[in-house]
Amino acid sequence: HQARAQLDPAGTCGEAVTPGLGPHPAPANRTGPRASPPRSALTADSTESTHTSIRKPSSMPRKEPRGRPGSAHGAVLLLSACRLTESGLSMVDWHLVKEMKPPRTQQEWEAEFQKYQQFPEFKILNHDMTLTEFKFIWYMEYSHRMWGRVGWLSRPMKGRVLALCGLVCFQGLLGWYMVKSGLEEKPDSYDIPRVSQYRLAAHLGSALVLYSASLWTGLSLLLPPHQLHETRQLLQLRHFAHGTTALIFLTALSGAFVAGLDAGLVYNSFPKMGERWIPDDLLAFSPTLRNIFENPTTVQFDHRILGVASVTAVTALYLFSRKISLPHRTRMAVTSLLAAAWVQVCLGISTLLFYVPTPLAATHQSGSLALLSAALWLMSELRRVPK
């Protein structure tokens, strides 16, 4: 064990299994004011171990201990398996990021095995071990260490991480389903093959949800919440911010219909569409509802309206926020939102006027993410802190 401690100060075999008694000293004041955010854990130098960085009591969320017994239980089972198979010393080094991936090629495995052969466990106990046997004990230890890393997440956070993993898989499936629509042969159509606008919108929508959920999780971990004075105006501002974020989300989603139908090429003037404010062919398709999703003119018209409504809402939100006394960081979020909204609308108009050149269209698409991020940042700034 001594040799092990020197080789692997961050080793988890036998460490993360006993909450309160393990490597984490119990935080001095669990019920006290909310601890500062775990910045240290997230910005830690990659040579520092996860356990070293989360050991600081001040970086522990208040409800941390509740989520741990389940994972500790799993870790105990893995630990005993490690012990029974004598796998615990098979990984002779451990870095936070570099060693997250197991060896992939035969060469890498042999190099890993050779490292292990330098140590007493191999020399004394396992000198006749084959590479296959080594792989088995290595994976036992690896799964235990990875489990140890997940162990420090609180129960709600574990739920979120699992949900995000599920969304990533769903996103992949949707992507495949979308591309399939572009590859299918359509005997009656002489059009350029393109993916269905519905599937494109579903794919973009799911990407936006995944992005928003990850960003929200990150922001709630990184940014210490403000103890805001719960006045009526603040409540209104919070509702306003939520509504505006929803509007931005909807505008971005409608953009996917514009892109999917190449609707950016039907009218290339602004603010009028051609000679008119409301084009003739706005409701050319029947039944009427089909126009919203399938008529390029209507799709472009809706996207313009939503885009202009979004920038108007953001500007009104900015003006309203100026009447309220807010912390400096929150002010920065409102100002960033205002700037992002105006840049985004200018990009959208330029994309239209220049007949959708790829660099502009791509910048307009990234702009929608920047705008959504600023809106989520503001929502996170204004979030209510449970007493």
Ligand code: HEM
């Ligand atoms: C808050 C404002 C806006 C947001 C969040 C937004 C968002 C988006 C998004 C996400 C796309 C899809 C990009 C893609 O998937 O390739 C898009 C496409 C587009 N948007 Fe906007 N947009 C906004 C405002 C506008 C405005 C005001 C205009 C023009 C008047 C406009 C014109 C376009 C055009 C022409 C496309 C099609 C680009 C292509 O074919 O790749 N947008 N928009």
